[in-house]
Each structure stands twice: as structure tokens, then as C-alpha cells.
Amino acid sequence: MGYSSWRPQIPFTLLFGIATSVELLQTRLLKSACRLIYGGQFDGVQTASILEAVFRGAVAAADVPLRLGAPLLRSMLDRQHEQVAGIQSFISSLKYAYMCHFYANPLSVLCFSDEDTEVLQREHLEAVRNLWSFRHTVEAEVEKSTLASLEHAKSLIEDNEYLLSHVRTGYRDRQAWTDRFLRSLLIMQAAGMQRACFSKVYVDSMVEGAQLSSAQSGLTQSIRRMGPDELSGLLHRVIAILNTGDSLLNLGPCVDERDIRLHTSLESKLEELKQLQAHAQEGGMALRSKYSGHSKVMRTTVIAQKVQLSQDSAALSDQDNRLTEMIDEVTSLLSSHYPDTNPNTVLLAECWLYETKSPSREVFVPRPWVAFERSLGRPHDYLNCSCCRPDSQGLQATLPPTSILYQMYLETGSLINVADLWAAFYALVQGEEDERKALMLFYRGLAEMRALGFVKSSKKKADHIAKVKWL
Numbered sequence: 255m256g257y258s259s260w261r262p263q264i265p266f267t268l269l270f271g272i273a274t275s276v277e278l279l280q281t282r283l284l285k286s287a288c289r290l291i292y293g294g295q296f297d298g299v300q301t302a303s304i305l306e307a308v309f310r311g312a313v314a315a316a317d318v319p320l321r322l323g324a325p326l327l328r329s330m331l332d333r334q335h336e337q338v339a340g341i342q343s344f345i346s347s348l349k350y351a352y353m354c355h356f357y358a359n360p361l362s363v364l365c366f367s368d369e370d371t372e373v374l375q376r377e378h379l380e381a382v383r384n385l386w387s388f389r390h391t392v393e394a395e396v397e398k399s400t401l402a403s404l405e406h407a408k409s410l411i412e413d414n415e416y417l418l419s420h421v422r423t424g425y426r427d428r429q430a431w432t433d434r435f436l437r438s439l440l441i442m443q444a445a446g447m448q449r450a451c452f453s454k455v456y457v458d459s460m461v462e463g464a465q466l467s468s469a470q471s472g473l474t475q476s477i478r479r480m481g482p483d484e485l486s487g488l489l490h491r492v493i494a495i496l497n498t499g500d501s502l503l504n505l506g507p508c509v510d511e512r513d514i515r516l517h518t519s520l521e522s523k524l525e526e527l528k529q530l531q532a533h534a535q536e537g538g539m540a541l542r543s544k545y546s547g548h549s550k551v552m553r554t555t556v557i558a559q560k561v562q563l564s565q566d567s568a569a570l571s572d573q574d575n576r577l578t579e580m581i582d583e584v585t586s587l588l589s590s591h592y593p594d595t596n597p598n599t600v601l602l603a604e605c606w607l608y609e610t611k612s613p614s615r616e617v618f619v620p621r622p623w624v625a626f627e628r629s630l631g632r633p634h635d636y637l638n639c640s641c642c643r644p645d646s647q648g649l650q651a652t653l654p655p656t657s658i659l660y661q662m663y664l665e666t667g668s669l670i671n672v673a674d675l676w677a678a679f680y681a682l683v684q685g686e687e688d689e690r691k692a693l694m695l696f697y698r699g700l701a702e703m704r705a706l707g708f709v710k711s712s713k714k715k716a717d718h719i720a721k722v723k724w725l
Contacts, residue, residue, distance in 0.1 A: 302451070304341050305334060307502075309453045312348060315504045316432050319365045320355055321597065322348075323609020324460040331453060333618065347618055355608040361385075364424060364605040374421070379414050382421065387603045424602040435595045436505050437495055437513070438464035441588060444491035445476045463595035466588060477585045478545040482531055482577060485584065489524040492588070493517060516591055523584055530580075534573055543578040544570060626706055630660035651683045655699035658682060663708060669718045670709065672700075 280288060313322060322330075330347050337343075356362045361381055363373055382388055388410070395407040409416040439459060442448055448455050466473050480488065496517040499505035508514060534541045570578070597603050628635060633654055634642040641652035649661050662678055663670070679696050680689065687695065700719075703709050712720040 301341065305331075305344060306451060306453060308341060308344065309456070310502045311504075312345075314436070314452070314456050315502075316436055316499075316506075317504045319606070320352055320362075321432075321460075321607045322351055323597075323607055324457050326351060326609050326611040326614060327453075327457045327460065329611045329615065331457065337620075343618070347614055350614055350617060351608055354610070354613045359605070359608075361602070361605040364421065364602060366425075374418070376414065379417055379421075382417065382602065383411065385602065385604050387598065387601050390599060391601050421602065424605070427600055428602070428606055430510065431595065431597065431600045433505070433508070433510065433513075434592045435459070435464055435597070436500070436503055437508070438466055438592045438595050440495045440500055440503075440505075441466065441492055442473070444488055444495065445473055445588075447472050447476050459595070460597060463597065464592070465595070466592055467590060473589050474585050477588070478543070478581060480581070481543075481546065482527065482534075482541045485581065486524065486527055486531070489520055489527065489584070493520050493524065496520075512591065516587060519587055520584070523580060523587075527577075527580060530573055530576060539571065539573065541577050542570070542574050543581050544574070545578070545581065626708075630657050633657050649682060651685065655679075655683075655695040656702045659696075659699045659703055660708070663703065663721070666721075668721050669712055669715065670721070671718055673717060675700075 283291075312318065313327065330344060333347075334344050356365075361378060363378075392407045392410055395403040395410075398404075410420065439448075439452075439455060442455070442464060443452070477485070477488065496508045496513055499507055508517065531541065597607055632644070634644060637654075641650075642654070642657075649658065651658075653661075658679060659675070662675060666675075676693075676696055680692050683692050683695070700709070704719075707722055709719045710722050712718040714720075
């Protein structure tokens, strides 16, 4: 419907900023205006920082019951930035994703704990055997081609009790994956590899996992560029990640044996690095590795009156060589610690991973054309007033002016003569309104049609308007 018809029925809030003090503003306003204004003073916060805080606590935290996949998260974040929507829009999208998963997926009962397996029926186990993660697990066991792996794959397919025992361990497998995945992201952040915001890195890593060992991660190059002080800072940060976790992600201390061994190894490396730095400081030397730029020297050679420049490695001391070895050892420890963090390879991942974006797109992506078409064509559906009630006699003069113009708009060609449109409009409403008021309603309705994107000025003829094609 047109703006004027909706105005008494739609509540709205006007928020604006004034670059002055409250006292100066109050002195320049009329007292009658001040009595009608409700003012609130607050500190401005960037929307991006609020979104990051909500994302960490509601999407990426270690204790969330449902993980959202990369396609859905990417569409939610893109919509948040493109539409400049408030944080409540993101929260609503998050709630809708939870609703879609728990209402549509019967295996969502396995999202919370292994105690929920008591409610499982035989049909649930058949549904588990149709999951992609189940087939991937069975195929991986078959490819091992050992007697134990083949027997394991056969029991998963044929034995319900055996499968149920593995379903009970699925919750613990999921918690272990969450721990590995989040610590991988935090290690990448500690190594200075995250140039983008945390939400973007999280979404990108949900596609194939946080691959610390891959060439795309850049972990090796990032560590090799570090000096002794930077390496010491990295070791302190990674040890803290393993020792205390991250409070913003509700991630606690590590409990896995491999993590504990890594923690012990890194602590010994840190202690050795401190001793190495102390010895170098006592000798008045600067530590450097073979990967640093200071270990490269330029050599100039003159051959047949031509100057050739070559780059050679400078001579390194024993302490420099040991620093180089430590950098290689730390790189090897970190890059090989979490080899696979792909969520799709975890057994029963479909029970706690939801990545379908179609339902959310149908609900949250605006489609104004359908709403405009219905509100202008059938205003009674929205206004519910007697003057807009459908009538078999055709176009009624009691309809809102914008609806009348829209009905005439549908019957015209690509170019509309404004004079002819006014003549048809006045012929319909002349019994209800005088000409002056009817002309005002006509121009207001025409302005609303232009604001809604149905018509625009024509360059071909000055007294015509052109239809706008919606894409």
C-alpha cells in the first residue's frame, strides 16, 4: 500500500545523531518541541564489533549444541553487511536455523549428549546408515584392508547394537573435533596468520577445516619470519591456548593426551629459547636464524668488466644454528598436531551440523515485489477496512489513490501519458472528491509509485513516465 495509508498503522522510531551538546540543543529548541522529545544519551558502538562478539558466543563457542556450516554462515554474514541490518536480524536468522534443524532432522536428538540414545528406534539407525559421514567412515575402514577394519565396517552395516555403541561415542567425537578446530583457529591467530576478522576465518575454515599443515595456511612461513622475541611470544600464546583455553569461546584447558604432550614440548622449547637468549645477551650477540633477512649477504663479482650480484648466506654461529633448529621443530610440532579438522568427516556430523541456506533465504531475503504487488492490488488484505473491500463491479473510487493508480498502471504500455492518467483517475474519483483535492491525491499517489520503483521520468517524452522493470 501507499505510505499515507500505512502511516497510522506502522510504528516507527527515528534515530538521529546531533554533533553538539545536550545543553546547546535544548536552548535552541522551542519548549513545546522539547516536551515532545524523548532523548537518550549512549556511547556509540561499531556494529561489526557487536556482531563479532555475538558470533563468538552464539556460533563459534565450544558449548553450542548446533554447528552452522559455511554456506549458511556466509549468506547470513553477507546479508548482515549488505543490508546494514541490526544485530537482531542476525539473531533471528540464527534462531530460525536452529528451528529448521531440530524440526526437520530426526537425528537432531543426538546433538546434546550420549544419554539421548535411549530414545532411538530402529528407524533412527537406518537413517544413520544413510548419512554421508557414515558411508565415508565405512569406506575408509574398507580401504585399510586389514582384518580388523573389514570386520569393523561389516559390523557397522549389519549389527545394530554395534552401531548403537558407536552412536553413543559420537557426542564425544564431536566434542573432540570442536576442541581441535577451535584451538587450530586460535593457533593461527597467535601466529599472526589471521588478517581478516574472526568470523570470516571461522567460515572459511568450516569448508575443509583449519588446515595448519597446508600450504594455504602460511603457518610455516609465518613462523620462519619470526625473530627470537617473536618466537618467544608465539610460544607463550600457544601454551596459554592449551593451558587455559579461551573465555570468549567457552573453551577450557586441554584434556587430550596429544595436547598435553604438545604443551610439555612447547614449554621445554620456551625454556631452551630463554637460555639461548640469555647466552647471546651475555656475549653481546644478536640471535638470528637462517630464514631471517640479516643472514643474507650480497656478493659482488666482476667478470669481463661486468658486475654480477649474488646472494649468499652469512656465516651463522652455533647459537644461530640452534635457533634455526628450534624454529623448524616448533613449525613441525604445530603444523602436524591437528592434521584433519574437516567437520564433514566426523561420524554423525549431520546430526549437529546444519548448512542448508535455502530455508533462511526464503524467509530473510527480502522480496519486495510480491509484497508491493499484493498490497497495491488487494489493499483490503492489509488494511482490513470496508472502503477497500473487494467488489465485483471493478475498480472502486474508495480505494487508496496509489492502489487506483497501480490498477491503471497494469493496463498501460511501457510509456504512460500523465495527462491521460490524470483524466482516467479524476473520472473515477470525481464523485468522491473535488478537483483540487483529487489532483493532490493524484500527485501524491504518483510520487509514491515513483518511490516504490514502479515508474520513472521518460527521456523520450517530457509529458510521459516510463515503467520500471523489476529484476
